[in-house]
Structure formats: structure tokens, C-alpha cells
Amino acid sequence: MSVPEPSPAGVYAYPRYYAIGYQWNTKAECDFLEACMLQFARRKAAGVLDIGCGAGRHLLELAGRGYTASGFDLRPEMVQFVKDAAKQAGLAVTVFQDDLRTATLSGRFDLAFCLMDTFRFLLTNDEIIRHLREVAEHLNPGGLYVTDFWIPTKWDQIANEIYQWEQTEGDTTVRVFYVQHPDSVNPVSQTFEDELVFKVEEGETSKEIHGTRTRTRLIMPQEFQALVMACGAFDLAGAFSDFDLIKTLEPSCISWRMVSVLKKRAP
Numbered sequence: 001m002s003v004p005e006p007s008p009a010g011v012y013a014y015p016r017y018y019a020i021g022y023q024w025n026t027k028a029e030c031d032f033l034e035a036c037m038l039q040f041a042r043r044k045a046a047g048v049l050d051i052g053c054g055a056g057r058h059l060l061e062l063a064g065r066g067y068t069a070s071g072f073d074l075r076p077e078m079v080q081f082v083k084d085a086a087k088q089a090g091l092a093v094t095v096f097q098d099d100l101r102t103a104t105l106s107g108r109f110d111l112a113f114c115l116m117d118t119f120r121f122l123l124t125n126d127e128i129i130r131h132l133r134e135v136a137e138h139l140n141p142g143g144l145y146v147t148d149f150w151i152p153t154k155w156d157q158i159a160n161e162i163y164q165w166e167q168t169e170g171d172t173t174v175r176v177f178y179v180q181h182p183d184s185v186n187p188v189s190q191t192f193e194d195e196l197v198f199k200v201e202e203g204e205t206s207k208e209i210h211g212t213r214t215r216t217r218l219i220m221p222q223e224f225q226a227l228v229m230a231c232g233a234f235d236l237a238g239a240f241s242d243f244d245l246i247k248t249l250e251p252s253c254i255s256w257r258m259v260s261v262l263k264k265r266a267p
Contacts, residue, residue, distance in 0.1 A: 010211035011196045015081035017209070019055035020167050021174035021198060022116065025243070026057045029115065030065070032243035033058075033146060036261050037111055039245060040237045041142050045110035051100050051135070052118030056082035056093070063091040070107065072098040101127055105138045112139060113146040117257075120149045120216040123191055128219075129231045136233035136264050145234065145262040148243075151220060153256055158218065159185045159192040163256065175199040181213060190218045221249060221258060234262035 011018060037045045050059040050071030055078055063069035063086065072095065073079055079097050086093035100114065101122060112135050122128045135145050152158045159180040166175040177197040184193035196211040219227075221239060228234050239249040240259040247253055 011198050011209050012075045012211070013077055014198065014200075014209060015055045015075075015077050017172075017174050017198050017200055018078070019057065019081070019085075020169045020172055021165075021176040022054065023057060023167050023169070024165065026061050029243045030058055030061045032245070032259075033062070033111060033113060034065075035245055036144055036146060036237075040261055040263055041110065041144055043110070043142075045144075047107065047109040047111075049105070049107075049109045049112040049135075049138070051103075051112060051114040052116065052121075053082060053095065054078055054116055054118075056085060056095065058113065058115060059093055059095065060085055060089065060091060063093045064089070068092075070094040070109070072096045072100075072103065074099050100131060103131075103134065105134055107138060108140055109138055110140050110143050111146070112143070115146070115148050117149050117216075119147045120219065121214075123189065123215065123217045125227060125230075128217075128227050132228065132231040132262075133233050136231070139264045141264065141266065143264045144237070145264075146259065147262070148257050148259040149219060150256055151254075151258045152218070153254065158182075159194075161256070171203050173201045175201075184213070184215070191215050192218065224258075224260065228260075228262060233265060235265055237261040237263040 047068040048062055053059045053071035053073045059069050059071040076097050079095050082095045122131055159182045161180055163178040166173055179195050179197060181193045193213040193215050195213045198209040200207050225236050228236050238261045241247045241249050241253045241255040243259055249258055
């Protein structure tokens with residue numbers, strides 16, 4: 001397996017801080033994944049695939065619930081962190097290094113998911129369609145693919161938004177800043193650069209860790225639906241403004257994350 005050389009690590013070289021900073025809402029998001037299977041696939045999942053698993057919060061939670069859990073991430077630091085965490089927790093998890101833009105998968109799954117805004121690393125229509133077809137190829141009949149990614153809340157402020165939150169574990173507090181760079185917008189390719197910044201307080205020490213600026217794709221709801229249709233492998237089963245099947249994606253409740261549920265088409 002040939003894996004493209006990852007870009008400079010930045011915050012991704014600190015998987016423990018990443019795990020702490022992103023630990024919010026894990027249980028609710030995994031509850032949502034289970035609810036999607038019951039509502040749209042009419043069955044429980046057996047095998048699940050976490051695409052761009054990061055520090056493995058969803059992967060480990062679902063493995064702990066009894067699922068056969070597999071995942072991959074571009075960063076070798078993240079992959080090793082998940083392996084170590086799974087071993088420490090006594091969980092059977094398969095995790096490997098790969099790139100969602102070029103991954104050639106193996107195995108069969110009932111549920112695949114790509115969360116934490118990872119889907120927007122697919123920069124072109126061709127990359128998105130290829131990726132969707134590859135995932136569909138390894139889903140069982142009627143299987144689901146769940147994605148979530150950022151969409152702008154204000155038309156006149158595309159790539160001008162900053163989000164921040166903090167999480168604490170023991171004596172370590174991680175403040176996460178998601179920063180977009182309007183100077184980098186390319187309106188033709190619909191891409192711009194963003195980055196993550198961690199401000200970490202650990203005991204009496206503090207540090208600030210800057211990520212590298214990474215080019216990502218802006219994908220709007222109607223555009224995503226058209227790309228899903230163009231791939232020919234999925235139907236859009238639902239679009240939501242949060243990890244809640246009641247909160248459908250509507251202007252009155254639109255949030256900065258669009259959660260989409262794709263269902264594999266019958267042959």
C-alpha cells in the first residue's frame with residue numbers, strides 16, 4: 001500500500017492533546033450513528049469503518065459497544081495513538097495509515113463514516129466521486145455512509161469564520177481554535193486554507209501549538225447532493241443540522257456542520 005507523505009504535522013503531532021480537545025459529544029455522535037442504521041438501514045451495523053479517524057474517539061467508542069471497528073488516518077502519530085489506546089482498553093480495533101483521497105479499501109462494512117470535517121480534504125469533484133464510489137464498493141447492501149462538514153452560516157463571510165472550544169482532562173486543558181484564512185480563497189476551485197491552533201495548559205505550564213495551513217474544499221448542500229447523484233452509488237437518505245434525526249437541515253436551524261446520511265443503492 002502506497003501512502004502519500006503527510007504534510008508537516010503541526011497539531012497532529014500531539015495526538016493526546018487532539019484526543020482531549022475533540023472528546024466532546026462523542027457518545028451523542030455514536031448514538032446518532034446507531035440511530036441512523038436502525039432508521040435508514042433497518043438493522044444494526046456489524047462492521048464499521050472510520051475514515052480519517054484522528055485520535056479514534058468514535059472508533060474506540062463503537063468498539064467498546066461491541067462493533068467490529070476499523071479505521072484509518074493519514075497521520076502515523078494518530079494511528080499509533082489509537083493502537084495504543086485500544087490495547088490499553090482491551091479493545092480489538094483495526095487501524096492503519098492511508099489517505100482518503102487515494103485509499104483503496106478492503107473488507108466489507110455496514111456503516112462507514114467520515115466526521116470532524118475530514119471530508120473537505122477532497123478538493124475536486126473527481127476526488128469526491130471517486131471516493132464515494134470506493135466507499136460504496138465496500139459497503140454491504142443497504143449500508144450507510146455518514147459525513148459531516150462545515151458549511152458557511154453567512155454568505156458574505158465565506159472563509160472568515162473562527163470557532164473555538166475547550167476541553168479538560170485531569171490537569172490538562174486544551175483550547176482549540178479553528179481558523180479560516182480569507183486571503184487564501186480561490187473562487188474557481190472553491191477552496192481556501194484553514195488551520196487548527198491548540199492552546200494547552202498542563203499543570204502550571206502552557207504552550208501554543210500551531211497547525212499548518214491546509215487547503216480544503218467548500219461544499220454547499222445542493223452541490224453535495226448533485227455530487228452524490230453523479231457518483232451513482234448512493235441516495236441521500238437525510239441531511240441534518242446536528243447529530244439529531246429531528247434536526248433536519250433547514251434555514252431556520254442551519255448550523256456550521258451539515259450531517260449527511262447516504263444509503264447505498266440496490267444493484
